Amino acid sequence: MRPRWLVTAGRILTQLSHDRRTVALLLVVPALLVGLFAWLYQSDQVFQRIGPMVMALFPFILMFLVTSVATLRERRSGTLERVLTAPGSKADLICGYALAFSLVAVLQTGVTVGFSVWVCRLELAGSVLQLLGVAVVDAVLGTALGLLVSAFARTEFQAVQFLPVFVFPQIILGGVFMPRQQMPRALELISDFMPLSYAIDGVSQVAAGQGGWVVGRPLLIMAAFAVGCLVAASATLPRRTP
Amino acid sequence: MTETVQPARPPIVSVRGLKVKRGRVQVFDGLDLTVGSGRLTGLLGPSGSGKSTLIRAIVGLQRIQAGQVEVAGLPAGHPDLRHRLAYSSQADGVYLDLTVAQNVAYFTRLAGRPASEVERVIEAVDLSGQAQRLAGRLSGGQLRRVSLAVALIGAPQLIVLDEPTVGLDPVLRVRLWDLFTRLTAQGVSLIVSSHVMDEASRCDDLLLLRQGRLVAATDPVRLLAQTGQPDAERAFLELIRRDQAAAR
Structure with missing residues (x-):
């Protein structure tokens, strides 16, 4: 018997495969936006600094959005209830989501990195493989936060509004x-508690050719945030509801 | 008067002193009932009478204030019951962006059942011709049947269906009730809620709920005999009239 989290990941990817437009948007839009930055800053070195950072934003933002809408749909359509009365645990469902969207993130980052390096002439000192690794953790983080936040949205409109929040x-x-480091001290402290800060940091360090603890530390912090969100998200999926 | 039919086996569901509050509404304030094992039990009552809440309590999705709900001797919602109980809610619980076969296959794999189940349950609800169609393209009645197909996966001991025949044409409705009868002949217990009173005549046992109270626990033959009415619909109206009179 196949593990249930793999079965669930397969189901989510099959759902995506029926929605070709979403797949196209997920894969192509980030690359085009990086291209826009490259065009904007074509004459100076700003793009070489900002380009990698921008790459860290997409897996996080898009997975956050896709996950929060997808889980909200599961709650509202009755499929969540059905999954929760079927054999299996909540962890199977949550890990299924995390896995499915990580795979999408690998593809997405692959396209974005390829476009950035070969078309936009982004100079990448580090390895592409490492960059993909950071992107996966980044995507899991977005998925985890999306899962958690969707518990507090009653409608799709609210779920989308959580993006600016x-x-x-x-x-x-x-x-x-x-x-x-240049921000007002209070804001710097606040940013210390924001997981995306570490994603941006991690990706820029990898792009700059750094390795070891300089990359490992933000990665670990991101992973800790992601696990925390996933555990909290599991608590927001009660089997029994009022 | 016919004699009270006592099921030989212990009840598949027993509810004792159930209290449920949803929002500010006290849905149940001490509900007691049992559901016979291997029987086709109709759960009937006007909308808002608490049918769905009772069903949710039985399948372990409803937060309850007090009381006990036991299914096959285990407390409702017990993990062991997930293999033995199937539930189809009023919301279809179907992924609209998957085909019929993909929906059924997903839940078949979750249950750890062989792939041959997919074809079997799709055929049981007469959807073989639509198996490769996206659920989102189906009619309301077809969606209900996909939902039902998922509930038939595996070999559940108890199948709980909340309004399974809503939106179905009379021919299909009869076919589904035939299917329910066949399932009970195989020893499966079924609880089917409906607000179409004429479906009552197809059940072995009847539970009539009104405003969160059990107005009658009977069977189709006794129902007509007790009320002296020619059909189930009028018999229920008579029971409700008596209940109102008693409440006054």
Whole structure:
């Protein structure tokens, strides 16, 4: 018998495969947006600094959005109830989501990195494989946060509105617009508690050719955030509801 | 008067002193009932009478204030019951962006059942011709049947169906009730809720709920005899009238 989390991941990917437009948007849009940055900053070195950071944003934002809408749909359509009365645990469902969207993130990052390096002439000192690794953790993080946050949304409209609430502050304070060390002390402290800061940090370190603890530390912190969110998300999926 | 039919086996479901509050509404304030093992039990009552809440309590999805709900001797919601109980809610619980076969295959794999189950249950609900169609393209009645097909996966001891025949044409409705009868002949216990009173005549046992109270626990023959009415619909109206009169 196949493990249930693999079965669930397969089901989610099959659902995606029926929605070709979403797949196309997920795969192509991030690359095009990086291209826009490259065009904007074509004359100076800003793109070489910002490009990798921007790459860290997409797996996180898109997986957050896709996951929160998908889980909300499961709650509202009655499929969640059905899965919860079927054999299997909540962890199977949550890990299934995390796995399915990590795979999408690998593809997405592959396309984005390829486009950035070969078309936009982004100079990448580090290895592409490492970059994909960070992107996967980044995507799991977005999936985890999306799962958690969707518990607090009653409608799809609310779920989409959570993007400016939970994600935009992390983008603004994450170090893309201003290195975090130069921010007012209070904001720097706040950004320390935002998982996206570490994703941005991790990707830029890999792009700069760093390795070891310089990359390992943000990766570990991201993973800890992700696990925390997944555990909390599991608590927001009660079998018994009022 | 016919004699009370006592099921030989212990009840598949027993509810004692069930209290449930949903929001500000006290749905049940001490409900007691049993459901016979291997019987086709109709759960009937006007909308808002608590049918779905009772079903949710039986399948272990309803948070309860007090009381006990036991299924096959285990507390409702017990993990062991997930292999032995199948449930289809009023919301179809079908992935609209998967085909019929993919929906059924997913739940078959979750249950750890062989792939041959997929074809069997799709055929049982007469959807073989639609197996490769996206669920989102189906009619309401076809969706209900996909939902039902998922509930038939495996060999559940108890199948609980919340309004399975809503939106189905009379021919299909008869076919599904034939299927329910066949299942009970194989020893499966079924609880089927409906607000179509004429479906009552197809059941072995009847439970009539009204405003969160059990108004009658009977069977089709006794129902007509007790009320002196020619059909189930009028018999229920008579029972409700008596209940109202008694409440006054």
